[in-house]
Amino acid sequence: MTPRWRLGAFSLASKRSTLSPVPLLRALAQNDAPALLAFYNGLSSASIRTFRPLGSKTSLSVCQQIVAENAAPSPSRFDLVACEQGAMVGWSFIERLAGDHPNLGIAVADDRQGLGVGTALILQTLAGARRLGLTTLHLMVVQDNVRAIRWYERHGFVKCGEEFDAGDQLPYYHMVAGTLGAEEAAQG
Ligand SMILES: CC(C)(COP(=O)(O)OP(=O)(O)OC[C@H]1O[C@@H](n2cnc3c(N)ncnc32)[C@H](O)[C@@H]1OP(=O)(O)O)[C@@H](O)C(=O)NCCC(=O)NCCS
Numbered sequence: 001m002t003p004r005w006r007l008g009a010f011s012l013a014s015k016r017s018t019l020s021p022v023p024l025l026r027a028l029a030q031n032d033a034p035a036l037l038a039f040y041n042g043l044s045s046a047s048i049r050t051f052r053p054l055g056s057k058t059s060l061s062v063c064q065q066i067v068a069e070n071a072a073p074s075p076s077r078f079d080l081v082a083c084e085q086g087a088m089v090g091w092s093f094i095e096r097l098a099g100d101h102p103n104l105g106i107a108v109a110d111d112r113q114g115l116g117v118g119t120a121l122i123l124q125t126l127a128g129a130r131r132l133g134l135t136t137l138h139l140m141v142v143q144d145n146v147r148a149i150r151w152y153e154r155h156g157f158v159k160c161g162e163e164f165d166a167g168d169q170l171p172y173y174h175m176v177a178g179t180l181g182a183e184e185a186a187q188g
Pocket of ligand 1: 115150
């Protein structure tokens with residue numbers, strides 16, 4: 001499937017019915033903290049088990065901080081969101097922009113998974129990484145999240161290490177992608 005998104009207004013026509021609303025991909029905006037809070041705290045326990053950059057639940061102040069870090073003169077992170085009828089249905093980010101290991105995170109609302117939203121987000125995130133001059137992106141994925149691992153591999157990521165997280169008691173793979181190679185792989 002090749003999703004078609006409006007960018008900037010980025011938009012998607014996917015597997016869904018042509019009568020379905022068209023999600024919008026855009027940068028995280030100044031007034032998005034409440035929507036990000038609702039999105040994150042609305043994820044199922046299964047999704048939070050595999051995607052928990054903000055812990056099992058988050059707060060408005062944490063979401064406001066994320067917005068502020070995007071709006072800073074030298075942003076420390078780059079966040080994109082997918083919105084549908086005013087609701088946030090997907091979120092991707094690169095954090096630690098200035099460090100050695102810029103880190104990718106991505107999640108889609110449970111009832112919107114498998115419809116191409118994640119693919120559109122990751123392609124735009126990789127394009128954003130290249131615009132920011134990043135040459136590699138890193139991520140961590142729970143080892144039993146097999147579908148996500150295969151999906152990341154299709155987008156150019158390769159496993160490069162393992163780690164057991166004492167906090168959540170789960171084994172993770174570290175994965176890495178060259179940003180140019182990753183985008184080419186995704187489009188190939
Ligand atoms: C992984 C994730 C971001 C992919 O986004 P998506 O919008 O569901 O994916 P797309 O529709 O663009 O692409 C579908 C592919 O995603 C992969 N995928 C991974 N987890 C999936 C899920 N829970 N549901 C559907 N597809 C999933 C599959 O490879 C699928 O392809 P397949 O149907 O051939 O198996 C999304 O499913 C998600 O948020 N999952 C829960 C949180 C998570 O695991 N995040 C990654 C943490 S490292």
